[in-house]
Amino acid sequence: MPAASQPRSLSIRIGERLPMKDQSLEIVEKKGKGHPDSICDCLMEEASCALVQLYQKYTGRILHYNLDKGLLSAGQAAVAFGGGRIITPLRMIIGDRATLHYLGQELPVWDTVVESARNWIRRNLRYFDPDQHITFQSGLNPGSRELMGIFTPSERQVLKANDTSATVGFAPFTPTEELVVSLEQYLTSACFQEKFPSAGEDIKIMAVRSDQALDLTIALAMVDRFIASESDYFDQKEAISRSIADFVRSRFDASPLQIHINTLDERGRGEDGIYLTVTGTSAEQGDSGQVGRGNQVSGLICLMRPQSGEASAGKNPISHVGKIYNYLAHILAADIYQHVEEAGEVMVWLASRIGEPIDQPALVAVELIPQRGKKLAAGYQKVIAWRVEQHLEGIGDLSQKLILGEVSLSHLSF
Template identity: 45%
Template structure:
């Protein structure tokens, strides 16, 4: 049985810290595109293995890099000169029972289509997608199985989850989501999908710095560009932010602009013009980058959803923290840490440490342990949730 430790929180609540910093990279950001492409390949492999073999086979395709292209964008139009190159690197089961597969041949087109859906003005000819997927380690394949008993951990790794989100975290997350939503695009059609929101709370003053790629063909002149920037800042400050906080909010949009330059793109992503990307450099499983919270450098995207604890535990710890907050009304903040040992069942981590604020740990220890046991026991649902794209992983 896993050792479950429940302790009182000792540091300040995030909401009480004098300064808080939160970042979110939107769906068209080069790092997000790398995360998504790697995860799409993992999901495609899982579905293919289940269809052909009846179970998921070993794979980890969690390395991807984006090499930015080049373009010429100006008010009213532009063109992509050199394509964006994306390399997906990893290991997978490529042969079994006399059968062989070529992931590039099978899944190239579907991942290109996925990328184009993320960035609505991106076209297949703007992309060069390359696969460098080799056979997996014999040792790891030997301990891998997808059956009705808990799988063995694919790695010695840890994850951490937290709940609830602070006001700043919710504001940053929801601001990017809105600007990239259908409603957001109807309100501000000139916006592309490469939107990054950096939130800084200094005492009770919140500053949001939004870097938003504009689509050049939908932005006829500088006057339109500046007007839309002002509209975005005013909307977020006056209409959107008050839904999440009573603190004063200041919004800044595309602060690197000069009289001679503007953030214009042909497609809506900076990846077209020299900005690069990589798996694991973007949002964590919380959907955010949160330096004032405990974090792991583990990338979630692309890892196998059966036994790679860097992926499975990243979601389990988030679920545990949220369920504790939901079940213990007095809990003001919860952190959950979990670490595995390679070759041991994923349901038997070395330790699960839960830190809780707002209520004495001893008072709710049994309730917290029951939540942990419940989530560890739901490993099949966690696994299937990845294949069904139910979990936010970046």
Template identity: 35%
Template sequence: MVIQTDYLTERPFEIIEKKGMGHPDTLADNLAEFLSAKYSNYTRKKYGAILHHNFDKIALLGGSSFVTFGKGYLTSPIRVILNGRASTKFGQESISVDRLLIEWSKDFFRKCNCLYGVDIDKDLRFILELSNQSSPGKTHSGALVKKASRRFWFEPRSLEDLPELKRLFSNDTSLGVGYAPLSSLEKFVLNLEKYLNSQKIKKQFPWMGTDIKIMAVKIETEIQITLCIPQIADYVHSIEDYKRNVEECFNMVKALSLREGINLSNLAINTRDDYKVYEIYLTATGSSLESGDEGLVGRGNRITKLISPLNPYSMEGFCGKNPVYHIGKLYYLAAQILSEDIYIESFILGIKFF
């Protein structure tokens, strides 16, 4: 643990990024974590323990779409690659992992409310690349093979083959990094994405998609924010509608920044738009996942739900990892929780905890 007493929470230079709830990387992270939680609860309830699994290599590959003013739809499905490892057997009973993961994945996409108009059964194609092999360490020779549990990690004969129930141990070398408090700009970026993707805003402005991306840069007293905000074609009937919606976004962001005391020097939205040739951020679903873009676990927001490269953080992707023994998840969570708790308890300005 590091207690830094000369740390400036409000730095003269900051770069902060936030990938919104409909961004492909965020969707991949959240799907992986959802599947890990589902699998953990399922096996603990049925077999008395969380069986070995890791879903931290899941990928989402973009489909293709047709988009015009007033209408949009997918022309080829989004591919969901369920890649990872899972226990497929306990004792003499087989576990229908493939079927369960597909069912749970469909449940996730129904509940996440991130992809407008997507037909879960038609517009998603599932590709399963699962293994039940443990990492290197098992052998198939010697008199003690039947007693060695590593050979049976993903097909335990009984709870006796789960060594973590007897002694907790790390399965790897890794590090977890957390810090507190967030700067005022970090808090604003979090609140801005939460506000724009809130149910209240989506009800008031149904044309606004969920794949909202924010980049904030602070240099001394100047703060610049760039946003990508998709619009949903079903609700946008002309280029004039699109322009009005962009202007509405400007107004919302400026109003929130004033309420939170953030003095914006520059605000840019959808800078790649070219109105002359109608190259605009108009989508069928409200996410770039519909057309070519990909999402991978670990490429998105860190444990703080932000990407803040000037603060200490680990490149470890924690979503979807086993919650019992994988330190790539546990150390990361513990570091952030401890940092926040210590800061709240002490509440000393000018001190930062890592």
């Protein structure tokens, strides 16, 4: 193995706690793609990819932008058994910074952003009409000259960091985390939606594992056009609950297993006492959304693990460390986990300093937790240093994958 040049500051330590899968308590949350917060994240990420293509088409390079400030303001709906209607459309407020002109020419930034958002909705929310159910408001303005200067062409291929930030990643997923990811995928799968057309895309799963006991609380928006009455609603909810139980038991050995769906429901109140929607998302009336309040880059919200403070969605993929380092931390953790045989769990922290090259982080901190009953083999520090160096040298390749949308926000597989 060639000798690795050290990053500016590499810290390697042995963790003393148990790996998460071996701890007695675990809490994992996931918001489905129809949740208002997830809609915000996905629309801004879609717009980010569209802006990259726009800038490259008109200028041959990526100009300064960051679309990481977005708010989805809930509308008003009148739900009804057999089908209701949208009274007031949702409003999506899109910010923050974008280059609107190049060499005196106005670029079609806003039209590009809005059309990309509508296209995402068409592909992902089957009962939501992007031309009728939502409006868009611009909060886009050019950035500061200092930050825009980071994008000025130079001989250096790797740009400077446009922020001082820190992120964290981990590997591997625990069985609980894997279950939550797969359960959300099942609930939005074609086979499930064909069997239960009343199930919308707005899903929120909260899993609490206490030793081997698993408690699942699930919010699942139901679409009113497929519900004939209150009794029909509860019958369908019970059938969905049985389907979920069968799915979970086939993948997770829980003893006992408890499943709770739409726990605010109250019999006897008709349409006013159950979780009904017109479009399959609570954003039509019940809940607004905001970028950064949804799932982390891992695709989950792992309450028992360290969390990154940066929202990745919408940030530019070539200089914003809040995006690049978020992904890199998870990728590094997964790679180290795979190459250190005795590792039971790996955590990686990355810290940047604004103005410094993104391939030279101010800090790389790695924490290894050995598997139960195992000691780390001699030389593991060299293995880690080498893996870190290789990924930092390849950070441009990661940026390119982010540009092309080849690294998903939803789930990094370990």
